[in-house]
Amino acid sequence: MRLFDKNEKLTQPFQKIVKIGAVCYTIAICMMCFLPQSIYPSIKQIETPGIVHFGQIVTILTPFNTLVHLGKIPSIQDLVVIVLQNVANVFLLLPLVFAICLLIPSVRQFKKILLISFLMSLTIESTQALLDLLFNFNRVFEVDDLITNTVGGVLAYLLYKVLRRIKG
Template identity: 30%
Template structure:
C-alpha cells in the first residue's frame, strides 16, 4: 500500500489545484481546459508514478544503480517503441501548454516541457528509492518527453488558423 503513496499525494494536490482553478474561470471552455489538464496530469501520474511488476526496459541498456534504484544517464542507447511512446505521451502536454499560453516563446516551451519531464523522472527515481515502485529514471525519457511537448505546442500552433482558431478560441486560458 505504501507504494501508492506518491500517486495518492499528487492526486490530492491536483484535485486542490483544479478546484482552485475552477473558481477562477466561469466559462465552460476554460473550465474544460482546466479539467483536461487535471485528467492529463492524473493519467501521467498513473503511468509514471505507480508501482509496476513489469518493465519495458530491455537488457540492451547499460543501467547504473544507486542503492538498488536503476537509472540511465547515457542517451540514445536504444531507440525503440518506448522512445516513440514517450514522445506521443507528451504531445498532449504541448497542446495544453498552447491553450494556457499560446504566445509563449520557444525557449519557454522547451523549459516547461523539460521541467515537466524532469519532474516525472526525478519523482520516479526518488519514489523508487523510497517506496520501491519499480521505475527507471532515464535520460532518454527526459529528451523524448521534452520533444513531445514541443511537437504538441507547435503542432497546434500550426493548425491554429482560420476555422480551427474559432473552434479552439473558447478553450484558451490566456
C-alpha cells in the first residue's frame, strides 16, 4: 500500500490515521500549554534568570536566555532542567507540523512551514500571557519558546522531505 497517491495526497487509511492523531495531539498541546502550571507535578521550583514581570504577566524576552544567563543558573540540576525544557519545546510542535505536511500539500514549502510554525508558537505564547492576565495560570511568555517551537516545525518539514525521498 502506497503512502501517497499520484497527486501527492496521503492515501487512505493513512489520511484518517494522521487526522485522528493530529486532533488528539492538538488536544494534548492545549492541555500542556493552557492549563494552570500548578496542576503539573514539579521536581523543584526553578527561577529561570532573565524573567521580567509586567504586572501579572511573566516574560523572558531575551533570545537564547539560557546561554545569555548561563552564569546565573544556581546549579547543574537547574541547568539540566532548563535545557530539557528548551529541548522539549523543539519537539512540542513537531508532530503536529509533520501531520500538517502529510495532510496539506499546499503548505509543503519551507517558508510556509516556517511561518505556520512561528504563528502557532506565537498563538500559544500569547494565549498563555492572556490566561496569566485573566486567571493567573503561572505561565511564562518566552521568546526562546518561539524560537524552539519554530525550529521544531522546520525539523518536521525536513522529516517530511526525508520521508518523501524514501517513499519516492
